[in-house]
Amino acid sequence: MIDQRHYLDFERPVADLEARIEELSDPLATDDLEAPAVEMKALRQAAQEIRARIYRRLDPWQKTQVARHPDRPHFSQYVAGLIEDFVELRGDRKFADDQAIIGGLGRFRGQGVVVMGHEKGDDTASRVEHNFGMARPEGYRKSVRLMDLAEQFGLPVLSFVDTAGAYPGLDAEERGQSEAIARSTERGLTLRTPFIATITGEGGSGGAIALAAANKVLILEHSIYSVISPEGCASILWRDSARAKDAAEAMKITAQDLLKLKVVDRIVPEPVGGAHSDPAATVKAVGDAIEEELKALTLLSSDQLVEQRAARFYAIGRAGSGAI
Amino acid sequence: MIDQRHYLDFERPVADLEARIEELSDPLATDDLEAPAVEMKALRQAAQEIRARIYRRLDPWQKTQVARHPDRPHFSQYVAGLIEDFVELRGDRKFADDQAIIGGLGRFRGQGVVVMGHEKGDDTASRVEHNFGMARPEGYRKSVRLMDLAEQFGLPVLSFVDTAGAYPGLDAEERGQSEAIARSTERGLTLRTPFIATITGEGGSGGAIALAAANKVLILEHSIYSVISPEGCASILWRDSARAKDAAEAMKITAQDLLKLKVVDRIVPEPVGGAHSDPAATVKAVGDAIEEELKALTLLSSDQLVEQRAARFYAIGRAGSGAI
Amino acid sequence: MAEQDPKRKLSWLAKIAPGVRKMVSRHTGFAGNLWLKDPNTGEMVYQPDLEQALWVTPSGSHMRIGPAQRFAYTFDEGLHERLPAPESPDDPLKFTDDKPYRERLTAARKATGANDAVAIATGRIGGTQTVVLVQNFAFMGGSLGTAAGEGFIAAAEAAVARRAPLVVFTAAGGARMQEGALSLMQMARTTLAIQTLKKAHLPYIVVLTDPTTGGVTASYAMLGDIHLAEPGALIGFAGRRVIEQTIRQTLPPGFQRSEFLLEKGMIDKVVHRKDLPAVLASILGVLTAGRATAA
Amino acid sequence: MAEQDPKRKLSWLAKIAPGVRKMVSRHTGFAGNLWLKDPNTGEMVYQPDLEQALWVTPSGSHMRIGPAQRFAYTFDEGLHERLPAPESPDDPLKFTDDKPYRERLTAARKATGANDAVAIATGRIGGTQTVVLVQNFAFMGGSLGTAAGEGFIAAAEAAVARRAPLVVFTAAGGARMQEGALSLMQMARTTLAIQTLKKAHLPYIVVLTDPTTGGVTASYAMLGDIHLAEPGALIGFAGRRVIEQTIRQTLPPGFQRSEFLLEKGMIDKVVHRKDLPAVLASILGVLTAGRATAA
């Protein structure tokens, strides 16, 4: 992973340093075996410090880039790391199986669960297969089916949100993209079992909330959640998508802003350098946070779960709710 | 209607007589105004008697032809004759609106109801529009939606069954014809409001039962209800679809046989000469029968309705249920 | 299929006429140009004629109308009582693009005389006591912010309190970007409000009008027990340009219009504006006469 | 995506081996030809090898198997107890085509040693006490008559009584024409039986095997909480010939096969016969561990 890593623009200082480290670690490039060892240690430490400094003060647009980083752990990695006995369940029972949203049954730390989430894919072939995580109506109808199943068998639902948005295609419109999103949101809100959503990358618009109408909404430190992409917002408000940075700032899309607005309930810290710099640690941290939240929700009755969820969403942005 | 009527093969004696009557009623063909009047009366009486005699002893294959008669009243005529304030409701909210099944809201003799049924169409254009009453998955998903609506608002469901069967097309298979039929049958069986189905023409296979999993199943005197068409059965069992007459007899598809088997609960008599000879009287007779049955069902609670429906179907063909 | 008794139609016209007449007389005081362009044909139409025709042009184009007209056209004899929308925080994000959001709000309020994009009223439709919510496209494109979300919730609460159906006339470009994720949250919040109607077995009817797109379509606009639409209304999730960029194809004519959605199974009936009160009356009459009780 | 722990898979193979071995030894007493044709490739396969391979040919063709093999392969260590199907009237219509139905029934009973097309057993799958129903294609094409319908109802009742899941292996050409409308009624009767499982929150899992068509597909085969299918199974409502006559086109390759239905969203997973017990075990383990209670 690290050796093939994609550097983001603002990671340039780290990239330069790490290039130098690589140069020095090439045994053909030097005959002095002592000096580099000392230098390397210092360089590595410097790189780590610079990275930490950069990541401590990412601006919203930089966070957007981190949230979209191709090496950021995807749904499949969360399943591999957190779910035992996973059995993928496919299809909407109406038209197709949409691999932009994957879901199934399994055990999360011993507890039977339904899991589902957007999958962006990891290489060209799988990105195409998963349509870059942009679901069609069939994806949202599958999520409704999975939530029905969860309710029927009393299983908690864990969702992982990572999408630029629902697929804006002709065919998706024809088959009722709006209706499918609306029904998926509705199903989440009416679910009589615990439901925890984690925004692991991009939480893009209706396509995201359709899997995030949950009792608890967690978010990774550098993830974003937004009503429209910064580029989309900029192109509407400034008629210039290049002003995405301004839009990202104005719209308050970062985990930190969203926690203040009570749109999310909990931030899961990322490793220094972002989730992509240590996927395994990220997956574990997400798992630990989910486990804690799930434990608390398991104490509630089905009625209480539905009430808690309603109260949670009603409180957002409400005058006197103390959120703003 | 009568003047453009289609005669069935076995109506030949009536056709001949009525042709003669028409000849005599042409003022240019005769100059004697007294004799024909007398003759006409006798001829008309004779025609009516022969028709009555023929219709009293229709064999199953003849009944099949009557059940399929193009002038037989269709769903739209039952709606026009029985439902006030009808508002058609369209669409499955997933893919399309299927006009092979029509449905909506209205008032039946003062009572708010959901009505739905197969529509075969009356002329070439409308037959194509309604796909000859052969529904695709969208039709059965619309019926599920209509039954959901009926339950949500406590409205009885009246269905009118008249189909050769579900549409056996490539696209229908692709979009889950089987699943759609199964769900529609299931929705009928679980409905918490009164549900009365009337087989008004052909009750063809799964495509029919999907709208007939009702508390009471009525059938018109010369209608049929069958697991497969006589032609289909003959081509499988005898490898000769021309033996449809034998298949029609062997399969016990007539209203009279089905009442004995308890597959249907009540036969609605047709006018002499069949429903197509007097559509208005037929529609009224069906309405009267439905009204009576509905009155009785309205006394049952929702639980009782579900239980009565289950008991009804469980009893069919069961050893010791007294049906056979 | 005979869906409307012609006598009924006549009596309905007679009924709503007073309301319409009131609207007409109120508007003819208007000082501006009395001739308007038909958006379909470019033909000039005399405004008093247009008002008499409920703002439907001779070519059948259903022009956008605001809450005042909608209430007048919808309720029996136009009679209704306005219900207040609750207070909600203005500009929660302190949002600014070229102009501060707060200034845009102030301008929209001045132009429309309303606090935000939704208006609520109650009255009778075909005799059935009903709560009606109207989205006003003239107020910042009808967009769904916290105020509109709170309005929707209030309308649902009013309906439940009165054991009355809720009819919503949608019209919106989508979410209100200036409220960021708070705008997105209205998709969930309005959906919750709808559940209170369902639980009480009260009808929730959506009438989609031009245009209804984005997050509004992907939430309460598609969750009705019954969906009606005015002819030719633009209804969809994604915008035309975004779709064309995605699929690199131009879109077929009629795409995302009411008639298209009818064919695609998303809408029950496309209804001419003049027939809406009668159709609503029939639907509400039947749905409220059933024996359903709260679960 | 790692779906199966390889260690688990191994332990499963070890587990079912005894059952398989029993089957093999029972069948090798068979006096006929020990070489069979692979229906895919035409290649000759040695029957004892085929039995060892659970009747899956080297080319991957999943050959039709009867209840005895299915029970042996599915239950932990092949251990199970057969449950009786209730009595039902033979030949209710006194049906005759070239041969009386009663004679056909007698012949099928002689050939299969069973009373009709369904067999029921109970045992453990991955430790979960489960009721399993198997349709036997060898008995009059697995067709759904009153006896099979009563068998399905009995299996559902047995599952409810034991608070156990029901797993159904479907295989049928469709309805049993010789029972006319009584056969059609089984679509509703089996659907009713499924409702008793739903009400008790007991899993109902369908495993579609070759072939599953007609009224069986259009009822209980498509009402599972989860649908699995063996590879390459023919699954559909209408028959190939009927469809081709209707649309006047030849059907695309793979049409109505398991993999096609997976793509079309009707099936959750296509599972090789050897993996079925492990997949069922995972599913049943999770579904029976939830906190659901009877409604």
Ligand SMILES: [Zn+2]
């Ligand atoms: Zn991935």
Ligand SMILES: [Zn+2]
């Ligand atoms: Zn007709």
